[in-house]
Amino acid sequence: MLDFEQKLAIMETFPQLERRDVSLGRVNFHYAGSVTDKKNVGFHFHPNGNGYVYAAEIGGVETDDKGFVNVRDYGADELRDLVERSIRSLSDDGTSLGEGQEAGGLEEKWRNPEGEELSLQFEDDMWYLFAGLNLEMAFETREEAVEYLQEEGFSRV
Template structure:
């Protein structure tokens, strides 16, 4: 496990991050050039080595409901990858853009049944006529369900 000092040294090697001291000797690191209200990349780095990195909804991480992942046991390579990904998320418009677009797709199966996939706020909802059938947190999850049930879009 990396020490607090080692983690701090790795994090501070990113010149685009700004250190902010918080309570109980913990540190936050902000990406001030974020395109979003969210600026915190590293949250509550503690002298005991605990802390979190914001990775949003990237599928390669098992993040919590706030998009954070614990870095207590992270290796140097893992920590660097998380920080790089976090800065990427906060500096790329298209990452969050897909969450606010109103998307509606019609999916059909071989029997001719139709389901509609509609993005509403941050959810991807599947409707049969006007009835909500399923709801997912990402397009990928909804698409996986539809494909597994034998539905295809005209693009598939």
């Protein structure tokens, strides 16, 4: 588990976020570039270890009724990943893209050795795999979709 200072140090590595000290020694991290009314990516980080990250727009992440996840027991990589996904979910393109995915490239073509082609598309915070117009599968993350495609002998075109 990260301590208060370690969590703050990670949050401060995101240049998009503005640190705002609030009452009782707590710290919020404001994202002015949000296209929604939600501006706090990091909420009430406290010296006792508690802290929350907004994740209501991220599929597959359990949140409280306000859309936040308690990151008290998160490690450094988990916290970084969640904050990055939160920022992306509140950004202009509204997507939480996987590593290496470009903001404008929400569709990927994949082909197997037999020449069959599938299309991996990101929509509504999910990754959908299509064969022509037919939906084959849906995945919560790009990583799950890529793993499946590679297991089935497909490679990115």
